[in-house]
Amino acid sequence: MGVALAVGPVTGRTPGSIELLGVTKRFLTPSGASMTALRDVDMVIAPGQFCAVVGPTGCGKSTTLTLVSGLDRPSAGTVRVGGQPVEGIPKGVGFVFQNDALLPWKTVLGNVLLGPMFRGLPRKEAEARGREWLQVVGLADFASHHPHQLSGGMRKRVSLAAALINEPSILLMDEPFGALDVQTKAIMSNELLALWEQTRPSVIFVTHDLEEAIGLADRVVVMTAGPGTVKAVYDIDLPRPRGAVQEIRFEHRFLELHQQIWESLRSEVGRAYARTAAIPGAVGGQA
Amino acid sequence: MTDDAKLTAQSAASASGHAAADAGSIAAEAMRRRRRRRVLTYAGRLITLALIVGGWQVLTDVKIVDAFFFGSPVGIVNRLIDWAEHGTAYGSLWEQIWITIEEALLGFVAGVVSGVVFGVALGEFRYLADVLGPYIKVVNALPRIVLGSIFIIWLGLGMSSKVVLAAVLVFFVVFFNAFQGVRDVDRNLVANARILGASRLQITRHVVFPSALTWIIASLHVSLGFSIIGAIVGEFLGAQKGLGLVIATAQNTFDANGVFAAMLVIGILALSAEALMAQLERRLLSWRPPSSAEIADAAVA
Ligand SMILES: Nc1ncnc2c1ncn2[C@@H]1O[C@H](COP(=O)(O)OP(=O)(O)O)[C@@H](O)[C@H]1O
Ligand SMILES: [Mg+2]
Numbered sequence: 001m002g003v004a005l006a007v008g009p010v011t012g013r014t015p016g017s018i019e020l021l022g023v024t025k026r027f028l029t030p031s032g033a034s035m036t037a038l039r040d041v042d043m044v045i046a047p048g049q050f051c052a053v054v055g056p057t058g059c060g061k062s063t064t065l066t067l068v069s070g071l072d073r074p075s076a077g078t079v080r081v082g083g084q085p086v087e088g089i090p091k092g093v094g095f096v097f098q099n100d101a102l103l104p105w106k107t108v109l110g111n112v113l114l115g116p117m118f119r120g121l122p123r124k125e126a127e128a129r130g131r132e133w134l135q136v137v138g139l140a141d142f143a144s145h146h147p148h149q150l151s152g153g154m155r156k157r158v159s160l161a162a163a164l165i166n167e168p169s170i171l172l173m174d175e176p177f178g179a180l181d182v183q184t185k186a187i188m189s190n191e192l193l194a195l196w197e198q199t200r201p202s203v204i205f206v207t208h209d210l211e212e213a214i215g216l217a218d219r220v221v222v223m224t225a226g227p228g229t230v231k232a233v234y235d236i237d238l239p240r241p242r243g244a245v246q247e248i249r250f251e252h253r254f255l256e257l258h259q260q261i262w263e264s265l266r267s268e269v270g271r272a273y274a275r276t277a278a279i280p281g282a283v284g285g286q287a
Numbered sequence: 288m289t290d291d292a293k294l295t296a297q298s299a300a301s302a303s304g305h306a307a308a309d310a311g312s313i314a315a316e317a318m319r320r321r322r323r324r325r326v327l328t329y330a331g332r333l334i335t336l337a338l339i340v341g342g343w344q345v346l347t348d349v350k351i352v353d354a355f356f357f358g359s360p361v362g363i364v365n366r367l368i369d370w371a372e373h374g375t376a377y378g379s380l381w382e383q384i385w386i387t388i389e390e391a392l393l394g395f396v397a398g399v400v401s402g403v404v405f406g407v408a409l410g411e412f413r414y415l416a417d418v419l420g421p422y423i424k425v426v427n428a429l430p431r432i433v434l435g436s437i438f439i440i441w442l443g444l445g446m447s448s449k450v451v452l453a454a455v456l457v458f459f460v461v462f463f464n465a466f467q468g469v470r471d472v473d474r475n476l477v478a479n480a481r482i483l484g485a486s487r488l489q490i491t492r493h494v495v496f497p498s499a500l501t502w503i504i505a506s507l508h509v510s511l512g513f514s515i516i517g518a519i520v521g522e523f524l525g526a527q528k529g530l531g532l533v534i535a536t537a538q539n540t541f542d543a544n545g546v547f548a549a550m551l552v553i554g555i556l557a558l559s560a561e562a563l564m565a566q567l568e569r570r571l572l573s574w575r576p577p578s579s580a581e582i583a584d585a586a587v588a
Contacts, residue, residue, distance in 0.1 A: 118480070
């Protein structure tokens, strides 16, 4: 896997910055009331930065990504990508969803070349690029398989190739490895890092796994329980290239950072849990 | 402890020695059992058929059942042979069959195409659905067979009135399925396509339509049956040719054998159409993982 990665067909690009300024997002609940999912979120991600976002379930992490990707609009505040206010889907954005968004009726190759095809590349060229990218993620032999014939890890790699083939300057990932088993997740994390280090898009990586966040990111953002807002930002000064995520987590600095961030995160997790479980007093103590 | 170890060692040795042979014989045994079950199934089906047909024939022979009202298997076969050799009152039997097939097929195609187009359009454009929805519900609530009378008044006794009736019956089935299929599309897939740079039309073509296709194809089975019903009922209401007319005539002359004979022909038609449709469905949905029901089917067949 790691060897194949060295031949990535990626060329140079101008990376994009991401800015959220005073962003608030409200939803209408089915009963007609207004529910605030995000409140006054300020977040700035420099070009080429790998930013992980952690926070309790329902705190608005996915919502943040839909706002940056232009799939939805903020109720208040500004979202800027590459310096431009977001209107519609900004250029150069890639998205890897939690549940892989592969078209089940298309083959693996058909799924990977969707991006170039949608952008009007001739079929032949799109196919050639698709095959290159399948090579990069080590799935060249599975080009004509259908998604349901692959394992979860392989499907994730297809999703990754499908997102990266458009050479995004901004990569949004919503708990991309959340559904994978621990070993596959570790392998995928390493592959993601290798790909990222080659092409250096700006990344917002949403996860509920703090170790994963620290292992991958330059910066970890902790969000409060809903309505979500930025609680704290931690710069991760572990050297790059990081190497294997599963080894780095025993290093002294890693443990220190983990300790620090977990302190901040756990009270939010406790609050979110108390809200959903509605057992007053049952949480907070050892959460 | 030692006994256990010895036992384990023994069984391991015997297992490795016979593993290949065992695997082979297990597969062969499973195959044999499957073949046996298939033979038994077909035998059972044949016996059931023989009992029904034979019982019917015997009952009419000994006059417990009146062959004049209920027909008899021999009478039905004779009627079919008679039709095949001398033709029906409206020309050769083959012509009647062909006319009905033609009407059903044309109606099927027209109904499917219009159903898909309207279903996808209304599914994609909320405004259209809001405007046209109530009217479609009203027309759908009508017992659609009565439309046949209007079509015959409008279009005459020829084929076109039957084609339109068949098309209308098919349209509603396909329309509702296509509409539902479009509404049912995974929002995640649409979002992903949008991010990848798809235009509205590309999303419809590459995401929404294929996704709705599963629903549409599921409706084709029923639609094909409806198209045959439409053609025959249309002929029944007023026609110059066709199997429906043959049945109507047989009914008017109290020719029970004639009614059954025509029914038999229609039944064979419907079954062949069904088989063709199953083939088409398998081809179109080849990307899907086999469902457990299909696996069970394969095991039985
Ligand atoms: N389209 C929507 N309509 C209504 N409420 C929504 C919608 N999307 C998200 N929400 C609500 O916003 C809150 C944040 O959701 P989300 O961003 O998915 O959280 P997270 O990804 O952090 O788990 C949740 O309470 C969720 O119920
Ligand atoms: Mg989420």
